[in-house]
Amino acid sequence: MPEPTITLDVFRYRPDEDERSTFQSYDVPYHEHWVILDALNWIKDHVDGTLSYRWSCRMGVCGSCGMMINGDPKLTCAAFLKDYFPATIRIEPLANFPVERDLVIVMDDFMSKLTSVKPWMIRDDTSPMEEELLQSPSQLAAYKQFSMCINCLLCYAACPELDSDPDFLGPAAIALAHRYNLDSRDQGTAERQDILGAEEGVWGCAFIGECTEVCPKNVDPAGAIQQAKVAVTKDWYKRMLLPWGKR
Amino acid sequence: MSHLTKTNEAFWWSLFSAGGVMAALFLPVMIFVTGFVLPFMMGEDVESQQDRMVSLVTFWPVRLALFGIIFLSSFHCAHRIRHVLMDFGLRWAGVALMICCYGAAAGGAVAAGLILVRL
Numbered sequence: 001m002p003e004p005t006i007t008l009d010v011f012r013y014r015p016d017e018d019e020r021s022t023f024q025s026y027d028v029p030y031h032e033h034w035v036i037l038d039a040l041n042w043i044k045d046h047v048d049g050t051l052s053y054r055w056s057c058r059m060g061v062c063g064s065c066g067m068m069i070n071g072d073p074k075l076t077c078a079a080f081l082k083d084y085f086p087a088t089i090r091i092e093p094l095a096n097f098p099v100e101r102d103l104v105i106v107m108d109d110f111m112s113k114l115t116s117v118k119p120w121m122i123r124d125d126t127s128p129m130e131e132e133l134l135q136s137p138s139q140l141a142a143y144k145q146f147s148m149c150i151n152c153l154l155c156y157a158a159c160p161e162l163d164s165d166p167d168f169l170g171p172a173a174i175a176l177a178h179r180y181n182l183d184s185r186d187q188g189t190a191e192r193q194d195i196l197g198a199e200e201g202v203w204g205c206a207f208i209g210e211c212t213e214v215c216p217k218n219v220d221p222a223g224a225i226q227q228a229k230v231a232v233t234k235d236w237y238k239r240m241l242l243p244w245g246k247r
Numbered sequence: 248m249s250h251l252t253k254t255n256e257a258f259w260w261s262l263f264s265a266g267g268v269m270a271a272l273f274l275p276v277m278i279f280v281t282g283f284v285l286p287f288m289m290g291e292d293v294e295s296q297q298d299r300m301v302s303l304v305t306f307w308p309v310r311l312a313l314f315g316i317i318f319l320s321s322f323h324c325a326h327r328i329r330h331v332l333m334d335f336g337l338r339w340a341g342v343a344l345m346i347c348c349y350g351a352a353a354g355g356a357v358a359a360g361l362i363l364v365r366l
């Protein structure tokens with residue numbers, strides 16, 4: 001019996017050769033235990049070494065292998081061929097991002113959005129710490145879920161708001177900002193509030209919830225954004241009613 | 248991020264979310280109580296039903312509560328409509344869209360207030 005195969009329709013764009021993007025079909029051996037990333041690696045090793053895409057850990061940790069699979073954002077190292085077999089699988093770069101080459105997206109805009117919210121620990125006193133900052137289990141629980149983000153950008157590809165307003169800060173960046181705001185050891189909330197409270201910040205979100213649907217780490221960015229909206233609103237009222245007070 | 252736009256969206260959103268609680272929790276209860284429970288308890292006589300309902304609504308705490316429910320629910324509705332229209336491509340309409348949506352809600356709330364005061 002011939003070995004079963006599955007067809008992958010893969011998005012191709014080589015800026016040095018192509019004027020426009022095209023789709024290329026590849027017949028790949030079908031194995032039940034293969035994920036889509038295995039199939040792409042097989043193409044790269046056996047058929048076409050010029051196919052470009054990002055990956056690293058192959059185990060849902062590094063967040064670099066996100067692509068649109070039949071129109072849905074997925075980690076290709078976690079999407080099994082058997083869930084699509086025998087139908088053809090269409091593979092495209094993540095939506096809402098410019099394409100660098102083939103399945104590789106340009107992440108510059110996201111990186112600048114991410115750094116703008118300062119997703120790191122901010123302390124008033126920057127001198128080296130004498131002792132550890134202790135945290136209770138409930139203080140850890142307050143932000144832990146939001147700290148599981150692997151920056152895979154599936155939420156950006158799924159977000160309809162980003163599609164209509166590319167300036168929107170987006171789910172992962174807001175969830176990470178909120179993660180640090182919730183951390184009992186952090187003192188940087190005021191520094192993040194201007195950007196979170198801007199039109200491009202939390203207010204770009206209409207709570208559609210696609211980000212939470214597609215998140216492979218159950219971060220619930222939509223929930224984080226809602227919580228951040230409450231925090232920003234409290235801050236706004238404080239500023240309006242007590243303009244002389246400290247934020 | 249290249250630019251940030253300052254906004255008072257927090258204010259509209261606070262009305263929206265308070266109105267959401269009203270519309271989801273209190274509005275159905277109010278419709279159920281005033282539309283079904285009380286009329287059934289009051290018996291057949293429509294005229295006395297009318298009088299008793301008016302005397303209930305003219306009790307000031309009830310007036311205020313009704314006004315709060317109607318006012319906040321209207322703003323909830325206006326905010327949602329504004330955002331749906333923005334998603335449908337009317338983002339450019341900016342302040343004009345706000346005036347239309349929130350203006351309609353404010354108009355409705357004022358009308359409800361006048362009716363409640365005059366009863």
Ligand code: FES
Pocket residue numbers: 055056057058059060061062063064065066075076077078
């Ligand atoms: S390869 Fe690392 S998450 Fe898929």
